Amino acid sequence: MGPRRINSQPFPVPLSIPASTNSGFPSDSTRGQRGIEEVTDQEKEGTHKGTFLIQTKMVRAPCCEKMGLKKGPWTPEEDQILVTYIQRYGHGNWRALPKQAGLLRCGKSCRLRWTNYLRPDIKRGNFSREEEETIINLHELLGNRWSAIAARLPGRTDNEIKNVWHTHLKKRLKQIPAAASEAKAPRRTEIGVEFCEVRRETSADFPTTHRSSDNSRDQYYGAVSPQQSFSDASFSGTDSASTVTAENSCSVLAENIAAELDESLWSEALSAGEDKTQAPSTSSELPEYDHQFPAYSAGSLQVQGPSYEHDLYSDENMDFWYNLLVQSSELMELPEF
């Protein structure tokens, strides 16, 4: 079955970008890990907001009144209403918005529709190879923190990236070990071997939320660099050049260490150019409509972290990774090497 992509903008959105809806970098590192059966003391007390006790299990109340509210796919008319309203008034209060706009939707649904689909700076269409590579690399660094990954892919939403990951990239990565086993044993430089060993040691302990969920990729990275793995898996499929250079190994280690670092350090390291990738925060900064798809027209990003217009691990980015490595080494008591 061939790939199915929808390339058309669902709705001609002739509006300027309202106040930024981007969330920026998440501030916490523990969200979303708790199962439904796990009940906190606070919840046992029945004091946690929005929850109530049913048969000794805490069940959260609906986020909004579902009675009479529409669910399911959005119609063009609804899109038009939402876009027109936000264009005119902005979205100060998502919960109040649907009522004020005359939509029979809950605020969450409106926010989701806007941020994932109607926002004028959304970039639609196939992901480029560079984008996919960036996703893979960032996922290795950040885990399933799609919003953080999306923050570094202008025009792409966390939802879209999440979908691409689950439908394309995860499958691709699963094929990598097989491809690697077919390849001849890689030659390693001394420094490369050491780095890989450090990686194995450190990756064994830190939480799964901070590393790739696909162990096979970790194993594979013990032998081959990310750059090579991607191209091998997605293009040639040959056993070409499995040599690990010192620089590539450094990249691998930098990834690994970065994943272990405290959230704040990583935020600092990557958010250096954050504001330049965000949508304008005020309407006065907004471009004309013809230019309101910066992701299409910008050509390149101007961030202080790795340059995304080229490969994340290209030589020109090695300084970034090296600096990150040095920083992390100073904060953590890493083994000498």
Next chain:
DNA sequence: AACCAGAGCAACCGCCCCAAA
């Protein structure tokens, strides 16, 4: 032509965080 399986993706759900009251 009809059916089926799988892929793709929009949308929903439930949880958590944070700021304000």
Next chain:
DNA sequence: GTTTGGGGCGGTTGCTCTGGT
């Protein structure tokens, strides 16, 4: 210090479409 409301996030669902049989 506690409660509450709003916003945001990641996981999951289920509909639609496509290609194979």
